[in-house]
Each structure stands twice: as C-alpha cells, then as structure tokens.
Amino acid sequence: MMSTDNKVVASEQENEFTTTHHVYEPHRAGIPPIRNYAIELWRRREFASEMSKATLRGANTLTVFGQLWLILNPLLLAAVYFLLVQVLSGGARGGMEYFAQLCGGLFTFYFIAGSMSTGAASVVGGGKLLLNTAFPRLLMPFSAVRTAFFRFLPTLPVYALFHIIAGLGFHPSMIFALYFLLLIVIFGMGIAAFFATIQVYFRDTTAFMPYFNRIWLYTSPVIWSIEQVPAKFLKVLSILEYANPLHSMLGGFTQCLVNGDVPELHTWVTATIWSLVAFAIGSLFFMSREREFAVRL
Numbered sequence: 001m002m003s004t005d006n007k008v009v010a011s012e013q014e015n016e017f018t019t020t021h022h023v024y025e026p027h028r029a030g031i032p033p034i035r036n037y038a039i040e041l042w043r044r045r046e047f048a049s050e051m052s053k054a055t056l057r058g059a060n061t062l063t064v065f066g067q068l069w070l071i072l073n074p075l076l077l078a079a080v081y082f083l084l085v086q087v088l089s090g091g092a093r094g095g096m097e098y099f100a101q102l103c104g105g106l107f108t109f110y111f112i113a114g115s116m117s118t119g120a121a122s123v124v125g126g127g128k129l130l131l132n133t134a135f136p137r138l139l140m141p142f143s144a145v146r147t148a149f150f151r152f153l154p155t156l157p158v159y160a161l162f163h164i165i166a167g168l169g170f171h172p173s174m175i176f177a178l179y180f181l182l183l184i185v186i187f188g189m190g191i192a193a194f195f196a197t198i199q200v201y202f203r204d205t206t207a208f209m210p211y212f213n214r215i216w217l218y219t220s221p222v223i224w225s226i227e228q229v230p231a232k233f234l235k236v237l238s239i240l241e242y243a244n245p246l247h248s249m250l251g252g253f254t255q256c257l258v259n260g261d262v263p264e265l266h267t268w269v270t271a272t273i274w275s276l277v278a279f280a281i282g283s284l285f286f287m288s289r290e291r292e293f294a295v296r297l
Contacts, residue, residue, distance in 0.1 A: 031288045041136045048143040051126075055118075055147045067154045074110045074155065078102045081223050096166035101258045103162050105222035107155040108181075108253060112188055112246065113213045114148035119192020120199045120206050123293055130293060137290040138283060141192035149185060163258070171260030180253035183275035187249060190275075190282030197286045200296050220246040221254065241266075245274035 082099050119141040123130065126140055199205045217223070219240060240247045248271035252263040 030291075031284060032291075034287075037136060037138075037287065041138060041142075044135050044139055047135060048139040048146065051139070051143040052146040052150070055143075056150060070151050070154050071158050074106045075103065075158065078106045081106075085223070096162065097168060097258075100159065100162040100166040100168060101225060101254060102223065103155075104159050104258050105220075105250060105254050107152065107159055108184065108250060109217055109220065109222050109246070110155075111148055111152035112184060112191075113209075113216075114151060115145045115188030115192050116195055116213075117206060117209055118144040118148055119188075120195035120209065122192070123196045124199050124203070137293060138193060138286055141196040141286065142189055144196075145185065145188045145192050148188065159257075168258065169260070173260050173262050174256055176262060177253050177256035180249055180256065180271060183271050184249050184253065187245060187275040187278045190278035190280070192282070193286040194278075194282035197289050200289070200293055216244075216246065219244055221251040225251075225254065225258075242270065245271075245278065248274060 078099065082102055085098070122140040122144040123137065130137065130140070195205060195209075248267050252267045252271050255261045255263045255267075
C-alpha cells in the first residue's frame, strides 16, 4: 500500500501539471476602432476634466499664491533674457515692446513644455487608476494638457498689461492669434500622448526633457522674432521654418498678438499641418499601445 507521504508527493506532482497557471503578457499592438473610441472619449470628457481639476487642487494651483508662482516663474526668466539681450546688443534691442514680445513667447512656450512634461508623466503617475478603472486611456494625456492650459491662463492678463505699457495698441488682426493658440493646444495634445507612451517604455524620458526644451526654446521664435533675423541667416531660417513645428505656430501667434500683423500664407499652412500631424501621430501611437500599459506598469 502507498504510504501517506507518498500520496502527498503524488498529489503535489499532479497539481503541478494540472493546475491552471495564469500568465499575463502584453497585448500585441493594434489600433482599436477609431470611431467607437472617439465616441467613448467624448462621452468621458468630464472624467478628464475632473482629473485635471484634482491635479490643479493637489498642486495648489487654484490658490492665489499658486497662480502667482505660475506667473513669476516665466516672468523672471523673461527678465533675465531681456537683460542678457540688452547687454549683448548694447541697448540697441530692448524697450518694453521687446519685453512684451518676450513675455508672450515665453508664456506660450511654457504651456507647450508643460503639456509635454505633465503628459509624459500622466500614465505612469496614474498607474492605480489605470489598473482599476475602465476608460479610454487617451483621456490621461489630454487631461494633462487641460491642466497645462489652465496654468497658462493666468499669464494672459500679465501679458496684456505689458502690451498696454509698451504702447503696442490693439488691432483687429490680433483675433487671428486665437487660431494659432488653438493649433498649439492641438499640437500639445499630440506630443503629450506621444511622450506619455514613450515614458511607459523608457522611464528616463522626463529627465531628458529639460535639456530638450532648452534647445527647443533657443531654436524657436521666442527670444528672437522672425522679423529681426539678419538677411545672412535667412537660409537657416527657411530650414527651421519646416523642421521646427514651433517656428510657424509660435511665430504666427506672436506676429498676430504682439505686432498685430497677419502672417504669410505659408505660415498658416505649415502651422496647421504640423499641429494636425502631431495630433494624429501622437494619438494613434498611444492608442496602439495602451492595451499593454497595465502589464508594463
């Protein structure tokens, strides 16, 4: 007869080969039905809004001092660049008109950089929510862009104040700046979704962003404007116009807002193409990978 110990061993060996083992592996990449996804995305828009409000409340952004810091940070940076340009140009370039332009460009650039950085951290930072709640994951980077936009809004009255002090005046063509601002928001949603996906696979992405943003700032019409570029650099300018998406979007925005000028047709076309392409690539890339986020987190 078989002893009790032998029965236990035999039972364990049997269970080892007959027990069901669940192995969790990443889904293969694939884009879900876009129409159904977009409908669900729109239906859950209030969910993204509440996530954004919670982030703003958690960072004390809705308080007086929180909004004051949102203004002071880019404003002090604008003052530093203003003094630097004054020294390098021997006072040839300066005055309140240039300072107003600098503030308008930096405030908007900070919105784009904020969309990219908060968007990149949205999926990794919301791991528990992602694991326990069913919703279109694209709401997370879109919610981060909403957060960045509401951090950008308090800077607009400050710019308006410097615009008035500089005596730039208000022109009907300034309304076109809203179109370029819309393109910037759409572009921000695209890059937020793209970097949110990259951050899941490469966790050091956000550490690299400050260096990338600094280079991006210097090659964009923020510290300098398109009209101020010397003729000998026009060839480089033409390359940047198509290689740097912010060249047309920020350039068109500041031309309308600061100078009251209507940008040339190619600026409108280039800015629109960059915005829509970035949105499409970022969103589709995110949607194709979101089903394996839960496993990789």
